[in-house]
Amino acid sequence: MRRRLLLATALVAALSLAAGCGGGSGGSSGGRVNIVLWHGYVDTEGKAINAAAALFNKTHPKIHITVQNYGNSDYALQKVLTAIRGGSYPDIVYLYGSWAANVARTPHAVDLAPLIKSDPSIHWNDFWPAERQAVTVGDKIIGVPALVDNLALVYNKTLFRQAGIPYPTASWTWDDLRAAAEKLTNPSAKQFGWAYVNDASEDTVWRFDALLWQAGGDILTPDDKHAAFNSPAGVKAATLLQQMATVDHSIYLDSGNDNYANLFNSGKIGMLFTGPWDLSQFPDADYGVQILPGDQNHQTISGPDQWVMLDNGDARRKAAWTFLKWFTSPTEAMRWSLATGDLPIRASETKLPAYQAYVKKYNGISTFVQNEANALKARPVLVDYNEISQAMGQAIQAVLLGKAQPKQALDQAAAQVNQVLAQGG
Amino acid sequence: MRPGRRILGSEHLAGWVFVLPATVLIVLFGIIPIGWVVVLSLQHNDLLAAPTWAGLSNYRELAHDPEFRDSVRRTIVYTVLFVPISVGGALAVALLLHSEIRFNRFYRTAVFVPVATSTVATGILFNWLLDPTYGIANYLLGKVGLGPYGFFQDPDQALYAIVAMTVWGWLGFDVIIYLAALQGIPADVLEAAALDGATRWGTFRHVVLPLLSPATLFLVVWSTINALQVFDEIYVTTRGGPLQATTVLVYELYNQAFALFHAGYAAAIALVLFLITLVFSVIQLWVGNRRVHYSS
Amino acid sequence: MRMRLPFSPRHLALVPISALMLLPLVWMFVTSVETLDQTRHFPPTLIPSGIHWSNYSEAWNQAPFGRFFVNSLIVTGTAVASNLLFCSLAGYAFARLRFFGREVLFIALLATLMVPFQVIMIPTFLIVQHLGLVDSLGGLIAPNLVTPFGIFLLRQFFRTLPVDLEEAARIDGCTRLGVLFRIVLPLSLPALATLGIVTFLWTWNDFLWPLIVITSTDHSTVQLGLASFQGAHDTKWNLLMAGNVMALAPMLIVFVVAQRWFVRSLASTGIR
Numbered sequence: 001m002r003r004r005l006l007l008a009t010a011l012v013a014a015l016s017l018a019a020g021c022g023g024g025s026g027g028s029s030g031g032r033v034n035i036v037l038w039h040g041y042v043d044t045e046g047k048a049i050n051a052a053a054a055l056f057n058k059t060h061p062k063i064h065i066t067v068q069n070y071g072n073s074d075y076a077l078q079k080v081l082t083a084i085r086g087g088s089y090p091d092i093v094y095l096y097g098s099w100a101a102n103v104a105r106t107p108h109a110v111d112l113a114p115l116i117k118s119d120p121s122i123h124w125n126d127f128w129p130a131e132r133q134a135v136t137v138g139d140k141i142i143g144v145p146a147l148v149d150n151l152a153l154v155y156n157k158t159l160f161r162q163a164g165i166p167y168p169t170a171s172w173t174w175d176d177l178r179a180a181a182e183k184l185t186n187p188s189a190k191q192f193g194w195a196y197v198n199d200a201s202e203d204t205v206w207r208f209d210a211l212l213w214q215a216g217g218d219i220l221t222p223d224d225k226h227a228a229f230n231s232p233a234g235v236k237a238a239t240l241l242q243q244m245a246t247v248d249h250s251i252y253l254d255s256g257n258d259n260y261a262n263l264f265n266s267g268k269i270g271m272l273f274t275g276p277w278d279l280s281q282f283p284d285a286d287y288g289v290q291i292l293p294g295d296q297n298h299q300t301i302s303g304p305d306q307w308v309m310l311d312n313g314d315a316r317r318k319a320a321w322t323f324l325k326w327f328t329s330p331t332e333a334m335r336w337s338l339a340t341g342d343l344p345i346r347a348s349e350t351k352l353p354a355y356q357a358y359v360k361k362y363n364g365i366s367t368f369v370q371n372e373a374n375a376l377k378a379r380p381v382l383v384d385y386n387e388i389s390q391a392m393g394q395a396i397q398a399v400l401l402g403k404a405q406p407k408q409a410l411d412q413a414a415a416q417v418n419q420v421l422a423q424g425g
Numbered sequence: 426m427r428p429g430r431r432i433l434g435s436e437h438l439a440g441w442v443f444v445l446p447a448t449v450l451i452v453l454f455g456i457i458p459i460g461w462v463v464v465l466s467l468q469h470n471d472l473l474a475a476p477t478w479a480g481l482s483n484y485r486e487l488a489h490d491p492e493f494r495d496s497v498r499r500t501i502v503y504t505v506l507f508v509p510i511s512v513g514g515a516l517a518v519a520l521l522l523h524s525e526i527r528f529n530r531f532y533r534t535a536v537f538v539p540v541a542t543s544t545v546a547t548g549i550l551f552n553w554l555l556d557p558t559y560g561i562a563n564y565l566l567g568k569v570g571l572g573p574y575g576f577f578q579d580p581d582q583a584l585y586a587i588v589a590m591t592v593w594g595w596l597g598f599d600v601i602i603y604l605a606a607l608q609g610i611p612a613d614v615l616e617a618a619a620l621d622g623a624t625r626w627g628t629f630r631h632v633v634l635p636l637l638s639p640a641t642l643f644l645v646v647w648s649t650i651n652a653l654q655v656f657d658e659i660y661v662t663t664r665g666g667p668l669q670a671t672t673v674l675v676y677e678l679y680n681q682a683f684a685l686f687h688a689g690y691a692a693a694i695a696l697v698l699f700l701i702t703l704v705f706s707v708i709q710l711w712v713g714n715r716r717v718h719y720s721s
Numbered sequence: 722m723r724m725r726l727p728f729s730p731r732h733l734a735l736v737p738i739s740a741l742m743l744l745p746l747v748w749m750f751v752t753s754v755e756t757l758d759q760t761r762h763f764p765p766t767l768i769p770s771g772i773h774w775s776n777y778s779e780a781w782n783q784a785p786f787g788r789f790f791v792n793s794l795i796v797t798g799t800a801v802a803s804n805l806l807f808c809s810l811a812g813y814a815f816a817r818l819r820f821f822g823r824e825v826l827f828i829a830l831l832a833t834l835m836v837p838f839q840v841i842m843i844p845t846f847l848i849v850q851h852l853g854l855v856d857s858l859g860g861l862i863a864p865n866l867v868t869p870f871g872i873f874l875l876r877q878f879f880r881t882l883p884v885d886l887e888e889a890a891r892i893d894g895c896t897r898l899g900v901l902f903r904i905v906l907p908l909s910l911p912a913l914a915t916l917g918i919v920t921f922l923w924t925w926n927d928f929l930w931p932l933i934v935i936t937s938t939d940h941s942t943v944q945l946g947l948a949s950f951q952g953a954h955d956t957k958w959n960l961l962m963a964g965n966v967m968a969l970a971p972m973l974i975v976f977v978v979a980q981r982w983f984v985r986s987l988a989s990t991g992i993r
Contacts, residue, residue, distance in 0.1 A: 084473075085472070086847065086855075256662075259553075397666060436818055439897050440818035440819065440823065446807050446867070450807070459836050543926065546749055609881055636881070643873060695836055695837060696836075
């Protein structure tokens with residue numbers, strides 16, 4: 001999941017403060033229930049959501065859904081916060097997975113656990129495990145999967161051929177990654193073997209998480225009370241990064257997440273750990289996709305986002321649930337993926353005939369779908385997760401910049417995290 | 426004519442009538458929201474669940490927070506660099522532009538362009554210019570045997586790179602203020618000084634500068650208020666890094682409020698920033714009142 | 722410096738300065754005429770690989786930009802006019818009138834600039850909501866009707882004017898309001914023009930507040946419209962820059978036109 005720029009926003013749906021509780025210009029009119037959905041889709045996805053809404057409205061005459069673009073998803077949470085404070089908010093809203101634990105704290109977010117239990121037609125277990133983990137906060141389930149992705153190895157075939165290295169295989173190890181990156185690095189041509197986002201944000205952390213899990217480590221202890229990322233597995237992962245960055249100098253450190261894609265497209269970077277959303281940015285590169293190089297395993301990390309339901313009363317809640325069931329059903333979800341290139345959110349979609357067309361249309365996407373099976377672990381869904389992420393991000397950034405040793409940096413971050421967790425969030 | 430009591434009384438009334446519309450609007454959209462922030466700073470509030478009363482504990486926590494203290498230090502370093510460089514630089518450029526040379530209109534518009542350009546575009550531009558590997562800056566510096574520098578990627582250089590970027594982005598603003606002020610200097614005053622045998626530098630120091638002092642005071646106060654709140658440019662480039670080297674007060678505040686959901690704590694930070702700014706401004710205005718030369 | 726150049730030595734300094742300042746505009750323009758694929762190169766080039774003017778019409782049509790421009794103009798125009806009026810009144814009072822609580826009030830108004838908008842945006846929103854102005858142009862205008870910046874600016878400028886003119890007018894029986902409008906303001910065109918430009922700039926470029934207050938496309942502004950080119954994963958840089966260039970144009974036009982007032986010909990001398 002990529003982050004973009006700019007300031008915080010907040011949004012309110014409707015103007016009817018005088019009318020009382022407006023509720024996002026929804027409501028009932030003559031037996032028909034009106035619901036509102038907020039999203040951040042533009043372009044292809046924007047067209048797809050409009051088409052989906054139109055189709056739904058046609059086939060469900062008792063419900064009318066209005067879809068509204070709230071701007072950039074980066075600011076969705078602030079918009080929702082202000083909307084809730086203003087008393088006027090939508091029925092369904094697209095939110096990043098990293099906010100799940102915080103969203104669960106507002107009484108306006110609908111707990112879907114009872115609905116899922118009583119309504120098997122949602123086929124909850126058909127969703128990938130990583131998605132289900134991302135929406136589960138304790139006993140509550142606060143969203144329906146909206147998007148899933150994962151990190152895989154995207155490589156520039158031309159550069160590999162020029163350097164005389166065979167393409168990455170499914171059994172590549174960290175040593176293979178390191179060796180290839182070194183061979184692909186050419187300082188005089190300003191060419192790097194690998195690129196890594198080094199802005200200390202979650203973008204920096206989640207790539208490290210994949211390495212951590214591959215080495216057999218974990219982010220937190222099973223009881224979520226202490227840091228575990230400074231284990232020998234974590235140190236091993238951080239040392240790999242340190243060696244490649246400060247000894248081999250084979251990593252391009254991107255100070256944000258804007259440059260690496262264009263550099264890859266311009267043939268300046270050999271390999272990336274990235275997700276399917278970036279593929280459309282490589283029109284000029286002959287790229288291939290492979291599962292991540294591994295250590296003890298080839299685990300990857302998934303970054304699911306969700307549709308959160310907000311409570312505007314019984315009628316609208318029911319209507320919203322009907323929409324979400326329809327929208328995430330295998331047929332509609334496959335239609336969406338085919339139009340947008342997003343990964344299928346349900347395992348059963350791979351059996352649909354449309355899936356073949358999908359795989360053909362998007363070069364390399366099938367590896368990403370298969371890779372979803374490697375997304376076995378998930379990041380902790382805790383209210384304090386962002387503080388944990390920031391501590392880890394600072395540590396990894398320090399290691400990559402050569403300003404700290406792996407063990408010390410991780411230990412320091414772990415101490416910070418333990419303090420945060422001890423305060424009980 | 427001796428002003429009578431009636432006129433004196435009416436001056437108070439007139440003063441208040443004149444300021445009333447502005448005051449009402451600013452109270453509504455400025456003072457009242459700040460009151461809300463004060464209340465927020467006394468709460469443990471994540472803007473999602475119901476808040477709990479915190480009393481002064483947010484402030485007590487701030488006093489012991491090393492990250493907060495570091496962000497104060499960085500903000501002050503930034504401000505102390507930004508204000509003199511941008512105001513001084515703007516004066517120099519304004520003097521260059523205060524003439525009848527050809528293309529003057531073009532130059533003035535050019536200098537103003539960065540001010541009108543969106544922060545997003547500016548951030549992308551500087552990210553590229555100062556990229557350690559691919560940027561033009563290191564390329565040019567390499568030609569004269571300097572560098573390569575890390576700029577935004579080097580924790581020791583990042584804050585200074587931000588100073589450079591923001592000076593570039595705001596210079597034009599100060600320039601037009603100075604240009605407007607320079608219009609107010611009557612040519613006969615300058616002629617008189619020249620006739621008196623003053624050198625160009627002497628005229629500048631003893632005639633022009635004092636006459637520009639109201640504008641200078643304005644720019645110093647205004648730039649300080651802005652510099653203490655710098656955020657946008659950091660958000661689109663370094664994101665507070667690397668290694669928090671550019672985490673200034675508002676960035677820390679933003680992080681606390683919207684990434685970590687500690688809105689009450691962020692409000693406390695905002696109020697401390699407010700006090701710091703107020704102290705700076707009051708001192709500057711007080712010094713200004715004594716040293717600024719308004720026309721007789 | 723007695724250099725014999727065929728042109729003024731000022732050009733030597735102004736040319737590189739201008740070049741440095743114009744760099745973003747050049748880059749924006751180059752990007753705005755490339756295809757999306759052509760923009761996917763790093764480092765970016767300052768020479769376009771092709772000229773595709775169609776980006777401009779495509780950007781214009783992707784969202785109802787005509788409507789956005791009208792909205793932005795209405796909001797900005799109103800903000801400029803109201804600021805010129807209210808800041809003149811208040812600025813004059815602070816500059817010339819002695820009234821009880823003057824200094825304290827001035828500091829208090831100025832102090833409202835000392836709290837970052839990120840913190841006060843939620844309460845400001847709630848106030849606007851109470852006034853029933855959410856999702857309307859009025860909601861965009863209301864908090865921008867007057868700024869302490871303008872009051873401060875004009876206070877400084879008014880004080881530089883010779884006070885005898887005003888006193889003479891008062892003795893002649895002119896009301897204070899008359900003095901302001903007939904004597905002071907005509908002499909303050911540079912300051913007023915400057916305030917006008919700056920208010921135009923801020924209101925035109927405002928992104929955060931409109932994003933909070935506006936939901937419907939009918940009431941969106943140009944800056945909000947530009948945001949529609951930025952997706953969560955991908956940004957259409959060519960269209961975004963075309964949009965940015967179009968959004969920048971009114972700003973620059975206003976500036977060039979307003980130069981008449983705040984940079985008067987040096988040939989005019991005499992009593993100001």
